Amino acid sequence: xxxxxxxxxxxxxxxxxxxxxxxxxxxxxxxxxxxxxxxxxxxxxxxxxxxxxxxxxxxxxxxxxxxxxxxxxxxxxxxxxxxxxxxxxxxxxxxxxxxxxxxxxxxxxxxxxxxxxxxxxxxxxxxxxxxxxxxxxxxxxxxxxxxxxxxxxxxxxxxxxxxxxxxxxxxxxxxxxxxxxxxxxxxxxxxxxxxxxxxxxxxxxxxxxxxxxxxxx
Numbered sequence: 001x002x003x004x005x006x007x008x009x010x011x012x013x014x015x016x017x018x019x020x021x022x023x024x025x026x027x028x029x030x031x032x033x034x035x036x037x038x039x040x041x042x043x044x045x046x047x048x049x050x051x052x053x054x055x056x057x058x059x060x061x062x063x064x065x066x067x068x069x070x071x072x073x074x075x076x077x078x079x080x081x082x083x084x085x086x087x088x089x090x091x092x093x094x095x096x097x098x099x100x101x102x103x104x105x106x107x108x109x110x111x112x113x114x115x116x117x118x119x120x121x122x123x124x125x126x127x128x129x130x131x132x133x134x135x136x137x138x139x140x141x142x143x144x145x146x147x148x149x150x151x152x153x154x155x156x157x158x159x160x161x162x163x164x165x166x167x168x169x170x171x172x173x174x175x176x177x178x179x180x181x182x183x184x185x186x187x188x189x190x191x192x193x194x195x196x197x198x199x200x201x202x203x204x205x206x207x208x209x210x211x212x213x214x215x216x217x
Contacts, residue, residue, distance in 0.1 A: 012203035015093075018193040019202060023088035025190065026100065030081025033073055049073035064110050076103055087197070090207025097198040104191040112184040116140075121181040122148040123155050151179050 033053045035041040049057075049070065056062075057076075058069030066072050080103060083096045122128035125145035133141035158177050162168050171177075202209045 012206050015090075015197055015200055015203035016206045018197055019087045019090060019093070019207075022100075022190060022193055022197075023084045026080045026084030026087065028084075030077045030079065030084060033077030034081065036081075049077050053077070066110070076106075079103055087202075090202030090209050091212075093197050093202035093207065093209050097194045101191060101194045101198065104187050104194060108184045108187045108191065112182060112187055115181055115183040116144065117185050117188075118144070118181045118183045119185040121151045121179040123152050123178070125149050125152075154179065 031037060033049055035046045035048055035050055038046065038050070050073075054069045054073045057064050057066050057073045059065065079099045083100045086092050086096045087100075117130075122130070122144075125131060125148040128145060128148045130141040130144035130148070134145055155177055162171055162177075201207070204210050
């Protein structure tokens, strides 16, 4: 019983960590969709979506091909920007999680779905998580492992070119080369975090929700 009570006092840790991970991600995602950082935009235009983002939302050839791109880009930008700040302070957490969950589902289905699971392509089939699924004869997992082997070959060629013709000490100073896969991995993780916050709330002691609603209770 004593151990159970001690663990109960720590139940704020998971929602706090989720909020601290999600908040800056959502804030900058929303900020980049809006004209807030555009110093050349007229004052009122700063509150609208960036023209390049609108074009990406609406174009069906190289973008998302969504209807009403101006409105959707505007709503997505402000939902993420304001929602991120609310998550940071733990205010109206359950409520703001709902539209953020929706944005993640749209991102998963319209942006990342066709690229599979991984955000960054694994560079080795031996260490890829897909190897576990391949033990159960899942065809998609086997294809993923084959893709990892191809990625490994390409990375070796890239590194060879850099060593021969580039500036390896400069280009590789901040880390090794990786190949972007742009799959659903990150968006799905964010979705899982938001779902958890929707059902558990922002956490005791470490959120404005706790102190505000505690007063009303």
